[in-house]
Amino acid sequence: xxxxxxxxxxxxxxxxxxxxxxxxxxxxxxxxxxxxxxxxxxxxxxxxxxxxxxxxxxxxxxxxxxxxxxxxxxxxxxxxxxxxxxxxxxxxxxxxxxxxxxxxxxxxxxxxxxxxxxxxxxxxxxxxxxxxxxxxxxxxxxxxxxxxxxxxxxxxxxxxxxxxxxxxxxxxxxxxxxxxxxxxxxxxxxxxxxxxxxxxxxxxxxxxxxxxxxxxxxxxxxxxxxxxxxxxxxxxxxxxxxxxxxxxxxxxxxxxxxxxxxxxxxxxxxxxxxxxxxxxxxxxxxxxxxxxxxxxxxxxxxxxxxxxxxxxxxxxxxxxxxxxxxxxxxxxxxxxxxxxxxxxxxxxxxxxxxxxxxxxxxxxxxxxxxxxxxxxxxxxxxxxxxxxxxxxxxxxxxxxxxxxxxxxxxxxxxxxxxxxxxxxxxxxxxxxxxxxxxxxxxxxxxxxxxxxxxxxxxxxxxxxxxxxxxxxxxxxxxxxxxxxxxxxxxxxxxxxxxxxxxxxxxxxxxxxxxxxxxxxxxxxxxxxxxxxxxxxxxxxxxxxxxxxxxxxxxxxxxxxxxxxxxxxxxxxxxxxxxxxxxxxxxxxxxxxxxxxxxxxxxxxxxxxxxxxxxxxxxxxxxxxxxxxxxxxxxxxxxxxxxxxxxxxxxxxxxxxxxxxxxxxxxxxxxxxxxxxxxxxxxxxxxxxxxxxxxxxxxxxxxxxxxxxxxxxxxxxxxxxxxxxxxxxxxxxxxxxxxxxxxxxxxxxxxxxxxxxxxxxxxxxxxxxxxxxxxxxxxxxxxxxxxxxxxxxxxxxxxxxxxxxxxxxxxxxxxxxxxxxxxxxxxxxxxxxxxxxxxxxxxxxxxxxxxxxxxxxxxxxxxxxxxxxxxxxxxxxxxxxxxxxxxxxxxxxxxxxxxxxxxxxxxxxxxxxxxxxxxxxxxxxxxxxxxxxxxxxxxxxxxxxxxxxxxxx
Numbered sequence: 001x002x003x004x005x006x007x008x009x010x011x012x013x014x015x016x017x018x019x020x021x022x023x024x025x026x027x028x029x030x031x032x033x034x035x036x037x038x039x040x041x042x043x044x045x046x047x048x049x050x051x052x053x054x055x056x057x058x059x060x061x062x063x064x065x066x067x068x069x070x071x072x073x074x075x076x077x078x079x080x081x082x083x084x085x086x087x088x089x090x091x092x093x094x095x096x097x098x099x100x101x102x103x104x105x106x107x108x109x110x111x112x113x114x115x116x117x118x119x120x121x122x123x124x125x126x127x128x129x130x131x132x133x134x135x136x137x138x139x140x141x142x143x144x145x146x147x148x149x150x151x152x153x154x155x156x157x158x159x160x161x162x163x164x165x166x167x168x169x170x171x172x173x174x175x176x177x178x179x180x181x182x183x184x185x186x187x188x189x190x191x192x193x194x195x196x197x198x199x200x201x202x203x204x205x206x207x208x209x210x211x212x213x214x215x216x217x218x219x220x221x222x223x224x225x226x227x228x229x230x231x232x233x234x235x236x237x238x239x240x241x242x243x244x245x246x247x248x249x250x251x252x253x254x255x256x257x258x259x260x261x262x263x264x265x266x267x268x269x270x271x272x273x274x275x276x277x278x279x280x281x282x283x284x285x286x287x288x289x290x291x292x293x294x295x296x297x298x299x300x301x302x303x304x305x306x307x308x309x310x311x312x313x314x315x316x317x318x319x320x321x322x323x324x325x326x327x328x329x330x331x332x333x334x335x336x337x338x339x340x341x342x343x344x345x346x347x348x349x350x351x352x353x354x355x356x357x358x359x360x361x362x363x364x365x366x367x368x369x370x371x372x373x374x375x376x377x378x379x380x381x382x383x384x385x386x387x388x389x390x391x392x393x394x395x396x397x398x399x400x401x402x403x404x405x406x407x408x409x410x411x412x413x414x415x416x417x418x419x420x421x422x423x424x425x426x427x428x429x430x431x432x433x434x435x436x437x438x439x440x441x442x443x444x445x446x447x448x449x450x451x452x453x454x455x456x457x458x459x460x461x462x463x464x465x466x467x468x469x470x471x472x473x474x475x476x477x478x479x480x481x482x483x484x485x486x487x488x489x490x491x492x493x494x495x496x497x498x499x500x501x502x503x504x505x506x507x508x509x510x511x512x513x514x515x516x517x518x519x520x521x522x523x524x525x526x527x528x529x530x531x532x533x534x535x536x537x538x539x540x541x542x543x544x545x546x547x548x549x550x551x552x553x554x555x556x557x558x559x560x561x562x563x564x565x566x567x568x569x570x571x572x573x574x575x576x577x578x579x580x581x582x583x584x585x586x587x588x589x590x591x592x593x594x595x596x597x598x599x600x601x602x603x604x605x606x607x608x609x610x611x612x613x614x615x616x617x618x619x620x621x622x623x624x625x626x627x628x629x630x631x632x633x634x635x636x637x638x639x640x641x642x643x644x645x646x647x648x649x650x651x652x653x654x655x656x657x658x659x660x661x662x663x664x665x666x667x668x669x670x671x672x673x674x675x676x677x678x679x680x681x682x683x684x685x686x687x688x689x690x691x692x693x694x695x696x697x698x699x700x701x702x703x704x705x706x707x708x709x710x711x712x713x714x715x716x717x718x719x720x721x722x723x724x725x726x727x728x729x730x731x732x733x734x735x736x737x738x739x740x741x742x743x744x745x746x747x748x749x750x751x752x753x754x755x756x757x758x759x760x761x762x763x764x765x766x767x768x769x770x771x772x773x774x775x776x777x778x779x780x781x782x783x784x785x786x787x788x789x790x791x792x793x794x795x796x797x798x799x800x801x802x803x804x805x806x807x808x809x810x811x812x813x814x815x816x817x818x819x820x821x822x823x824x825x826x827x828x829x830x831x832x833x834x835x836x837x838x839x840x841x842x843x844x845x846x847x848x849x850x851x852x853x854x855x856x857x858x859x860x861x862x863x864x865x866x867x868x869x870x871x872x873x874x875x876x877x878x879x880x881x882x883x884x885x886x887x888x889x890x891x892x893x894x895x896x897x898x899x900x901x902x903x904x905x906x907x908x909x910x911x912x913x914x915x916x917x918x919x920x921x922x923x924x925x926x927x928x929x930x931x932x933x934x935x936x937x938x939x940x941x942x943x944x945x946x947x948x949x950x951x952x
């Protein structure tokens with residue numbers, strides 16, 4: 001679920017296995033390079049085309065080319081800036097408004113061109129099924145440095161109106177595209193609408209054009225050239241190919257995107273020199289991310305393939321555009337096609353790849369491919385299979401995570417017969433130690449035997465006597481030690497198409513796998529009968545009697561919740577007791593936990609609670625129930641202790657002021673022999689002092705409390721209720737005085753701070769705002785005091801791709817780098833984890849460490865905590881692939897630094913909804929025993945939220 005941007009006040013009421021490194025691709029700043037410097041004003045194509053073998057080119061900034069760049073052996077192309085890119089697109093402007101709100105048109109020279117189309121599937125035959133797929137001149141836009149997005153093509157002017165349904169066959173609204181456009185070739189106009197009715201004149205809108213090249217439209221061409229290095233470059237926006245490499249090329253920190261046909265066509269290694277793709281991102285390419293047929297010694301590591309086949313290439317046996325579609329046919333992420341290695345040197349080695357949201361398969365091995373290895377990779381949310389192993393031999397598929405596959409993205413007719421892993425007429429495969437779950441649109445793990453299959457003579461290992469002969473295929477496959485969750489009713493485990501006999505008769509074996517299914521009695525398994533070619537559904541007992549998984553296990557419960565154990569520490573009811581904890585927890589020296597709830601308590605205006613550990617669990621005590629009047633109402637922020645053991649916090653409402661339910665308070669709880677006494681130390685008026693503080697407080701060594709108010713302060717056109725404030729409360733003889741340190745101004749300045757503050761060793765304050773900045777996507781700010789005055793400095797303003805709407809606060813590491821989360825933004829608009837590093841001269845450099853996707857996690861509303869190893873820990877409010885919650889239930893995650901200065905992301909727990917809880921919006925608390933403690937707003941036994949513990 002991709003939530004629309006909204007005030008956190010509304011979000012408050014939305015109740016209502018292994019670490020994986022993610023590729024960053026291009027965009028690194030200040031990459032060292034010694035060679036020929038090519039500045040943005042230079043003619044890049046001419047300079048490289050006139051270059052020599054072995055020459056190094058240091059490329060700065062953006063270069064739009066109109067002819068192909070010819071690469072020579074030994075050359076290196078290195079992007080030295082974070083926006084170093086080679087693009088085959090031209091900028092279109094101006095744009096003129098139409099009478100339809102949000103719709104504009106361009107009628108300049110690039111609109112006066114005939115259609116550029118591809119009607120056939122190149123050498124593989126078959127016509128293209130959808131007309132919309134055939135058009136090659138794609139349109140894109142960006143509003144920041146690198147946050148480019150592909151605009152969805154429609155085939156009528158009416159459909160450009162974002163309020164109208166999309167009727168173009170083969171097209172659907174997805175997170176892989178944004179906005180809509182129609183190229184009216186007859187009337188020489190291009191119509192466009194961008195998200196949120198954005199004026200295209202305020203963005204950069206560009207169109208892929210035909211390149212002057214006899215080898216076809218390709219940005220970088222180097223067929224036959226060897227030992228080339230491409231580093232830290234965006235290769236983007238071509239009608240046909242992005243790169244056409246030769247042999248032994250290395251791509252490192254490269255992003256290949258927005259290519260209408262194939263991102264990388266051909267990637268060949270040889271015995272002594274592998275071809276390498278490392279830490280690279282291949283995304284949003286029209287048909288395939290990578291086509292490397294007949295390759296040798298190709299190594300892919302720490303990389304990502306996502307949203308490929310976004311142009312929806314499918315083939316038809318009829319006329320082009322008839323809409324009667326068959327399969328994808330060479331479309332999706334990476335079609336491993338006739339790639340044949342040896343026992344000592346695989347043709348293709350893939351490790352730590354993340355392949356997701358491809359319109360097709362996460363990975364597809366085909367046409368006699370042999371001796372390939374796929375390990376430690378994540379294949380998720382792909383439209384057909386996570387892994388499709390078709391007429392291949394000796395694949396090693398181990399330690400991978402496969403989930404959420406087999407659900408429609410653009411093609412609603414691709415249902416059933418899809419799912420996690422399918423081994424189709426392949427031999428001698430080893431599938432071990434994989435985690436497979438949530439592929440409930442189809443099968444979990446199947447061996448498939450077809451009665452006949454084309455191209456069976458592509459490799460002798462298939463044992464075929466003729467082109468379609470499958471009599472010796474689907475043999476000697478081992479499925480060993482996997483963990484499989486399945487809620488599907490499709491006999492999701494075993495062998496389908498029973499002709500040819502049972503699994504055992506073909507020497508295939510399921511061994512020591514562990515299953516988590518909805519029940520222990522249904523026919524979850526299937527085998528062939530060895531007689532009339534029937535499929536025989538089997539229950540667990542029959543399956544084991546057939547000598548399958550004799551050392552395996554079955555447990556009831558098909559929805560995977562966690563790899564590491566999670567314990568529910570306490571369930572809130574909200575009925576006279578606290579309920580709906582929005583904030584996180586703090587602990588005292590005895591290990592007691594303290595927190596607040598938004599609702600519940602004796603008056604249902606929220607409460608402050610304490611949890612005390614006992615031998616049988618946790619006991620709850622209510623320290624204070626808010627009455628909803630001048631004492632405050634609906635606390636949403638964390639608590640803080642002072643040295644005397646007093647607690648301090650805020651409420652979002654109550655108190656006094658010019659707000660319908662009160663403008664909020666700052667309160668103190670003082671322990672006494674008979675309980676705790678509450679006193680309000682400040683009531684907001686709703687004017688220049690601020691209103692509605694959602695955050696907790698921090699306490700200085702001098703005893704001053706600092707916090708933020710989300711509204712109030714300066715009123716402007718952007719902030720009719722005020723842009724929010726940073727305030728201080730200073731004690732003096734038992735009396736507290738409030739002062740506004742900074743009122744936000746909105747516009748280019750920040751507005752609407754929801755998170756609390758962080759202080760450095762000098763007492764400077766740091767925080768985030770959810771809005772403001774040039775793009776309106778929020779800011780990171782610093783407040784520094786000098787001579788009694790506080791000065792604000794914007795350390796970073798968000799622009800979408802680098803994050804947007806940061807609801808959470810910031811945390812320092814030991815090197816004084818800042819870390820945080822953004823609720824939205826990133827490639828899929830599901831949020832990011834970011835780092836800010838101080839540089840010489842006072843500037844700060846932002847780096848996106850991780851981009852969230854809807855699965856396995858999305859929309860982090862809370863800030864991060866950091867443990868003693870430098871691992872960042874947090875929660876995401878959405879995602880997790882649980883069908884129990886609208887928008888999914890959320891996760892607990894970890895992001896760990898590695899020795900090679902990358903970060904490894906892992907999901908520690910997936911919330912399952914119901915009694916397991918969901919919608920965590922608070923930071924976790926790290927205890928000294930390797931346990932994280934946190935809260936969820938909703939779920940639990942009584943639905944009022946809960947406190948959870950997760951081992952990590």
